[in-house]
Amino acid sequence: MLHQGYRRNSRGVQLFICKWLPFASPKALVFLCHGYGMECSRSMRECGVRLACAGYAVFGIDYEGHGRSEGSRCYIRKFENIVNDCYEFFKSVTTEVEHYQGKGRFLYGESMGGAVTLLLHKKDPTFWDGAVLVAPMCKISEKVKPHPVVINILTRVEDVIPKWKIVPTKDVIDSAFRDPAKRERIRRNKLIYQDKPRLKTALEMLRTSMYVEESLEEVTMPFFVLHGEADTVTDPEVSRALYERASSKDKTIKLYPEMWHGLTSGEPDENIETVFGDIIAWLDKRATDAALKRRHLPIHHNYEYGIEKFPTSASPTQRFGQTQVRPSYFCGLRGRRSLHHSAM
DSSP states (O other): OEEEEEEEOTTSOEEEEEEEOOSSOOSEEEEEEOOTTOOSTTTTHHHHHHHHHTTOEEEEEOOTTSTTSSSSTTOOSOHHHHHHHHHHHHHHHHHHOGGGTTSEEEEEEETHHHHHHHHHHHHSTTTOSEEEEESOOSSBOTTTSOOHHHHHHHHHHTTTSTTOOOOOOOOHHHHHOOSHHHHHHHHHOTTSOOSOOOHHHHHHHHHHHHHHHHTGGGOOSOEEEEEETTOSSBOHHHHHHHHHHOOOSEEEEEEETTOOSOTTTTSOHHHHHHHHHHHHHHHHHHHHHHHHHHTTOOOOOOSOOSOOOOOOOOOOOOOBOOOOSSSBOOOOBOOOEEEEEEOO
């Protein structure tokens, strides 16, 4: 079941929100953090539907200036505004619906949304039960980042012309989405920002990625980080660094050879099936324990400790069709290696 609407943030800006709900009581709550220039209702629809049909209640928000939300298109004046807006909305979900108060709370971040996810964890470390990080923006790849001299020049004028679209960068859509047909479908989505980055936005993202990279040791929540080894948008090496440096006792990394940045929306169908199969399997192993923790009951771990090689076969999933009404009801959609570490 899909619902969508709006909520006003603390700065008076109307933000688009949406949720995909299973037909039965949810296993846990999943909160979506989308990437730069993206939005939830279309570009993350398949993610919402798949997780809802796997039994999860899924909630998304378009950041200010993104998608259907108010604000200058893709203008990020302060990155912390995005984090605070997400926190206010996600926390309201857990407090306003009594049935959700005993459910596990998992963050899900793609690309720039991965940085949002890690900063949400830093803001309130005990509030979340874990996170799925898909090609997270812990560092912007040198292949798409402007030259240091250019960055230095732009920094000097960011407060003078903050909204100017003058940052030289490669076409991210061409670099992120491997499958040509899916790439063109992304281009046809007019809710996605496809112009040059605004000056202030680009510098805020750069500073945020550097800050996140420098504070990886402070990550303590359980997490599953996934990254395509052929990603030229965000650096797979920093996902490796996150796995190695994070203080989390339960952490898993999976790297996908030859896959690009858009793991859940830009790969061939069989690869997308595998990625979502891995994500749902990871959530399923932790949802019950998270709920028990919320209700202060004894926890019986249903996952193994140590280092583990995950099987590479894809989990079967269904394909679904979409109905765009408010609310609308549907339950459908049209060599890899992994390390797992966990300790009591």
